[in-house]
Amino acid sequence: MNTTLKKIARGYEAVAVLFLLLLFFSVMIQIIMRNVFHAGSIKLEELARFSLVSLVFLMIPTLTLRKQHIIVDIVLLYLPQKIKRWVSVVTQALVLFFGLYVLWAVATIMQFNWNVRTPALAMPNVVFYIPITLGIVAMVVFSFAGMIASLLNKEVLL
């Protein structure tokens, strides 16, 4: 299972890197167009913003799998190993629950507004929300794997 999770995470990271580069080039081209050709483009700005939203949500599962989320672990540090394990099970379950709620939230938007388009690129919501949905689905899967691993006293690590 670890190999599959690793491959999924690597795939997400690769796509997120592409979005990062897309964001950078969109802003740079925008600067050149505005300053050299006196023609700014709202499409490029929207593309950069879409890239930012996408890369953030695509990286969330990787942070979950590698336990790189920002946490406050001051209480955890003083807990005995056995309790720490159970706390880890519960926190992974809570992340899972939150992920499921976010997916429900996405589903409710898609139900009525899937065809609403963004102002500049005219991108329908159903496309805009693809990276967000993929990110949250993977977060749910990774937190479930993490929960099972904690229950079995194993580590899911890359």
Place this chain on the structure above:
Amino acid sequence: MSGSLVISLFLFLLATGLPIAVSMGLPSALYLIMANIPPSQLIQRMVTSLNSFPMLAVPLFILAAGLMNSSGITERLFEFAKLLVGRMKGGLAQVNIVASLIFSGISGAALADVGGLGNIEIEAMDKQNYPKTHSAAITAASAVIGPIFPPSIPLIIYGAAAETSSMRLLIAGIFPAVIIAMALMVQVGFRARKYNYPRGVEKKYSVSEILTIVKRGLPSMLMPLIMMVGMLSGWFSPTEVAAIAVTYALILSFAYKEMSFRSFFKTCLSTLQSTASVLFIVASAAIFAWVLTVEQLPQQASALMLSISDNPVVLLILANMILLLAGMFLESTAAIMVLTPILLPPLMIAGVNPVHFGLVMVFNLMIGMITPPVGMSVYMLSPIVGLPVGKVFKAVLPFLASLLVALVILTYIPQISLWLPNLIFA
């Protein structure tokens, strides 16, 4: 489910080690379920908070700093700082502060300063037999400057939370950062005499040595200058300046021949990790703050603060106390997103400028990065110096004196922050 219950649940979940973003998102989700509010509200708030032009600066500034780090800039900066103040008594301790000030013009985060410069600074101070506790303490304290001097990720996030111009905020950080550096340098000067710190450099530099160091350091030093000129001239927005910084860092990396495709990809990945961990908090904090607003918590806090006093001096003391306390327990992004809508309205009613308060807020929260129990800079430094966290916290304590003096100066002389942005945007 009341607002206070949402906050209590957030603090409880935070203490269990749940990711900060989820600790904010989960109580908000429960609130929406119990209040029968459509769940779409949650994802829409989260997405809207990220779908903004100023936020684009966050990954770009992180990428620029990462590229500069990979291109060996830190050593060049350290040598350059040594040239400037290395001859003083306790020279390396002063170099530590000056290098942090220069590095802060490239990076927008305190932890990047600790991670980027920390190793070099501590290794050099070790060679001159500085006590490890002293070198760790100075490194941690000087890293506070990073997010005050532009570029600054916390200031950009505050700008979004307070709906204030991030350009004004970034420019407002220039003089406060210099004041903080000066306060630290004065304290280090006294300590150099008390503990008999050695000079950083014994011999005088020859002209050819000076030219070599300047030549090596100049291209990296130009980066903050390019950003400053770009912003001060009004040619570019902070986001555009960040993109130009990335372009310049890429050019430098290839010019120094220290960047391979592999290291570039690695830098991109670490940029993504830092960006996502910070912006996931921003996204969750957006719905959390909305829930608090629906529950009228900011209005209640505002009324409470104004019932104590409507004098800005008193309110700023109160705000500083709250922020110092919050900084001790909360990660800075989360604290900014939650506390800005609560603290800013009463302060604005009392006549405090939001740009000035942004600087005060970020400085308070950065002090929290070196104070127990959640001082992240200290946690990061502890393995670098090979000392237990507790010892580093104890060693940092004396430096709180100069930082608090600087905080008082910056809090009660708003002109230090506001003079430059007012001059430029008059």
